[in-house]
Amino acid sequence: xxxxxxxxxNFDPGNYxxxxxxxxxxxxxxxxxxxxxxxxCPLCNDWFQxxxxxxxxxxxxxxxxxxxxxxxxxxIFCPECKMMCQYSNCTFNLVLEKLVEKIKKLPxxxxxxxxxxxxENLKLFSKPDGKLICFQCKDVRLSMGQSKxxxxxxxxxxxxxxxxxxxxxxxxxxxxxxxxxxxxxQDAIAAYKVRSRVEGL
Numbered sequence: 531x532x533x534x535x536x537x538x539x540n541f542d543p544g545n546y547x548x549x550x551x552x553x554x555x556x557x558x559x560x561x562x563x564x565x566x567x568x569x570x571c572p573l574c575n576d577w578f579q580x581x582x583x584x585x586x587x588x589x590x591x592x593x594x595x596x597x598x599x600x601x602x603x604x605x606i607f608c609p610e611c612k613m614m615c616q617y618s619n620c621t622f623n624l625v626l627e628k629l630v631e632k633i634k635k636l637p638x639x640x641x642x643x644x645x646x647x648x649x650e651n652l653k654l655f656s657k658p659d660g661k662l663i664c665f666q667c668k669d670v671r672l673s674m675g676q677s678k679x680x681x682x683x684x685x686x687x688x689x690x691x692x693x694x695x696x697x698x699x700x701x702x703x704x705x706x707x708x709x710x711x712x713x714x715x716q717d718a719i720a721a722y723k724v725r726s727r728v729e730g731l
Contacts, residue, residue, distance in 0.1 A: 655686035
């Protein structure tokens with residue numbers, strides 16, 4: 531479905547001083563992680579970009595919700611609550627956009643690896659490349675017809691745990707074989723020493 535209308539006026543954050551107050555009162559990384567989960571678009575699972583608030587109150591990246599609606603055959607609706615809505619009644623959530631920008635600058639989030647090319651968090655593992663990538667990297671690779679073997683970080687951890695389990699089993703079998711050979715060698719040396727003493731008598 532084509533989306534041609536423009537959303538209504540922006541949601542002005544000028545008077546929302548509580549945004550700054552909220553940022554200064556966050557004491558722990560656990561709380562920050564809880565908040566960051568609320569600042570990710572449900573469709574792309576990444577930070578909100580140009581967040582659009584629907585009439586039902588749910589927020590999505592503008593590009594994400596537009597792409598979602600273009601795939602709808604009939605009426606457009608909210609992907610979260612399925613409430614029917616019109617693009618012309620949506621508003622740009624500038625308060626949310628400002629909050630995302632401030633949260634991303636917090637020192638406690640700097641430890642999360644970011645893509646040097648796109649500046650986004652590395653949330654995917656590319657099996658062909660053998661490295662972490664961001665969602666924009668994924669889109670670039672797909673547009674170039676490259677491999678589609680991308681894993682979420684949790685899936686990548688599970689994948690490598692299975693690989694490590696296999697390698698660990700192989701290593702343990704090799705060590706067991708080496709230990710057996712070592713024992714045989716020690717027995718042979720001990721037998722040789724005994725035989726040498728007997729022959730020397």
